[in-house]
Amino acid sequence: MKKMNELTVSVVPCSANPIQFDDSKCIGCNTCARTCHGDVLLPSTEQGKHPIVAWPGECWYCGACVLECPVEGAIRLEHPLMNRTKFVDAIPEPAAE
């Protein structure tokens, strides 16, 4: 029963950094932590501070946290480097032979 009396948690790091907060914009309302379906965020216990991305590897990259955030630009979603789709300038149609 010891563990039930003393719940412990630490950030479980992964190779990616999916959710990034802008400290100058975040008001620490924890709406994102309440919204995330995967529960990857822990609300900050410090008044006004942004939540903690405790389980970044479990992010589904849906953007619900960004959609529900009351301050535009306070949260940024970033894909893992390997998942950034490549795009190019549209290639002109070759001249008819």
Place this chain on the structure above:
Amino acid sequence: MSEIKWPYANEFGQEEKAECDVLVLGAGMAGCFAAIAAARRGQKVIVVEKGATVRSGAAGTGFDHWESACTNPSSRVTAKEIAEAYVDEQDHLSNGIAHYICCEEGWDRLVDLEEMGCKIRDTEDEFKGADFRDEETKLLFAYDYYSRFTLRVWGKGFKPALLKEMKKLGVKIYDHTEATALLTTEAGGKKRGVGAIGMDTHTGKIRIFHAKATVLTMSRPARLWLFNADLPGLCEFRPFNSIGSGHSMGWRAGMEFTMMEKSVRAEFSAAGSSFPPYSAGNNHNTWYACTMVDSRGVEIPYLDRDGNVLKTVKERYFPVKGQKFFLKGGVIDEPKYEYRGPETMSFDELMKRGYKLPFYADMSRMPEMERKAMWGLMIGNEGKTAVPVYDYYNKRGFDPSKKAMQVYGTGWTSASFSADERQLFGAPGGIMHDWDLKTNIDGIYAGGDQLFGSDCAGQASATGYYAGRKASAYADTVALEDYDRQQVDDEIERLYAPMYVEEGYSWKELNWAIAKCMKNYCGAIKNEALLVQGLDLLNTYRTEIVPKLSCHNTHELVRTHEVLDILNVAEMILEACRMRKSSSKTLCFERSDYPEVDPPEDHHFITIRQENGKAVRGDVELDYFGDLKTEYDKRNQDYINGGKK
């Protein structure tokens, strides 16, 4: 890593009891509509959601096209025509009931959404004059612009509106609560559902929901073959939460399933094997029918179903002469000839003809209206695209009028999975049900992706609402039946067990082991010896590893419960695979020891349920649901004559 103070209350060992008429488990599109249907009928309704209802579920952050809204005022097809086409297309191994409900009532749910303030038509005339717009109704169509049964919609706003409506109707919503087990009793010699048990995902408090009727809308299993411990959130297409806990609960309670032997080669995931859904260049689903070019800039030809090259973009969106409609979208990708629409030349043929890789999706060559509809309306509203695709790539400088998005892999899938890496996708197996969407257990109904052979938000919404109606009708006829306290005590013991293990296995280690087991013993080609080996291995996990699972907080505990559910579902799938002693093209099911494909004696539904720890087989004839329109009409006069609410 340094320890963080656990920010939630610790409520382990505490219990909360709640009573209702209709209990809904899972608050995606299906669950929300089930709750609304029941609340409109005066029922006391409780909804249980593991995430947060405002954005939970596969369509939580949006969706862009609503399939089979056949009764919309601009439609040129009937519900009967399209539902029967879906059934025929899948060689009758298809859920005719769910398809018919979707075709007949899907439009009614869109009207509901519009009344809740959602946008379902081009009210601002942004697409005035487009080939896919009806000027009178301002509805926009996708895929088949002639028959007009799939609508382009602004789905990003739907979930918050549904939440508001549920609150308005007095539905009691328990967010951050995982439903873990069904409560059942014996009544009149039959098993009957009397509610469910759940746990608060933040505090560990146990919740006991006592109900007259229960609706299961908990999506479908995942993470069975696909797992990655570094980025587990990207293993699958559906939300990380949607892993088949509803199936597992049903299986443990003796619920009947069908088509669980069906799985397809994985197509969608992003943990290294593909890209964020709908971001890579392709010409399917949301991107249909994008102009594709090769690396020299040579356009890739679109062909009609007879192989004739189409000269204009517009032609890609119309059936050929003599064909009334074509099927395209999330449910059906490459239909049989009768229902086939325009498609690009096959990849192999393009290689033979010297087209050069890589290919690109190039919207800059499309008419402006098509481009705006694709990169804007659709990619701005499809399931998880608004932020991770539309906003993300716009900010990185993607301009669809000037840039082209690369296609990866071979063909259009933009994915590189082996044949042994599989998913439950493309109308997979699920709960077997009758015309009331009732399961084999009295008082328990189902909707959405949890039904067998079901896909997409339109079908989820329509079947969810329908299940909510039928559950309400049932609740009106019964009293609240007692539950057995022993069931609750046993479940609490099961749920809390990993908290008593000081050091042991993590959920990730077991999930990865199950996924490897499935790849090795239940991959692309099955046979009896391997399936038995797979079951044996899973059994060693159950007896030797499960008692050693260890957690330190409720978050880990919820993930662990999910893996226990994955273990149950994996066993169900292996047993279902053993039952079908032939191969089946329709079910994407190949057995090396029974190579005969779809022999007539096996061409029917095989059902599976658990009784006293053993898998029990049933056989159900194709088309068990009868003539779709006749049977629907017979059972739904109250709805038809009651304003379709």
